[in-house]
Amino acid sequence: MAVPAAAQTPQRVVTLNLCLDQMALRLAAPGQLVGVSYLSQDPHLSVLADRAAGLAAVRHSVESILVLRPDLVILGADGHASLKRLLRGAGVRLLELPWAASIGEAELVIEQMATVLGREEAGRHLISGMREQRRRLTWTGPPLGTAVYLEANHGTSGKGSLMDELLRLSGYRNLAAELGIGSFGRVSLETVLSGEPDLLVLDGAANENPARATEFVGHHALLALAGKAKLASVPSRYSICAGPDNFEVLRLLAEARR
Known part of the structure; x- marks a missing residue:
């Protein structure tokens, strides 16, 4: 360009x-x-x-x-x-x-946009801040186990997705990816329960307006599993797009593992 x-x-x-x-x-x-x-x-x-x-x-x-x-x-x-x-x-x-499907790809898009807007310095500052947050928030200890992200309509995020990257940066293996599910897929309640994840990551806003499409993320069986697994509530607005907002996901997952 x-x-x-x-x-x-x-x-x-x-x-x-x-x-x-x-x-x-x-x-x-x-x-x-x-x-x-x-x-x-x-x-x-x-x-x-x-x-x-x-x-x-x-x-x-x-x-x-x-x-x-x-x-x-x-x-x-x-x-x-x-x-x-x-x-x-x-x-x-x-x-x-x-x-942009990853944090790295988001940095490239930010750089291109900033150049065309004549805002190169703002772009460099934004990317620098992202890299610092990534350095500070990335888990560097031993693996913490498996995690699964759940949203409405039995949705999940598997291999190659942005959430897959965020889970890995937080120290978790993505259960959906290990099951062979692609970037955007579906997972049954039974599969989640049998997978015994160590961390459940739920769309924090999914049941603000309850409906059949969202009842999955508040199912009593998942709440029972939450007694054994850690639970993180992550509003989807922080992970829809790759970019600066993703580090709020890392912060919320860090809080959940304490």
Whole structure:
């Protein structure tokens, strides 16, 4: 990707992806970011919902974007081909960035975004802070056993997922990965119980509005297992996107193992 000249530094930026929103909200200069995806204003999904509330909420429609008169739109490299074609046709510059599935990949995306925004120093500062937190919070002792992450609809995160990385950094083997489950999969209650994990990691907000889809994470059998295993409540907003928010997961898991 070519580095733009200083004269090309964008003044009115729109982001169209929850994870890219979170990065831009931290990197952009005051007044530089004028619109973010509507998802970033949902406090269940976005750690920076309060900050995002002061900006225009954008959906994937060319009309909602062009009304903001952006000189740069930042969006994911995959998908939305028709929207991208319309925006290019309207003369809007695009920055397409890849999905970051790990903390290391998030650092690369932050670096690219910061360069295009003309905010290289802010990018270096953000990445430096992430590396320091990773150094400080990574478990360096002997393995602590197995852990499993559970969310609504029997969902779990297996091999190659961001949660898999976070569990390993916290000193745990991921039960779902050991069972051969991929990045995003499903696991039965019986499988969890028979696996006898040492740590249960539950979506801390899953049962705020109880429904059949979420009853799994509060099942009485899991609560009985919690008498033998440690329990960590981790709101999903800290692990949806790879980036600075992931270190809150490491802090919560560190508290659970005490």
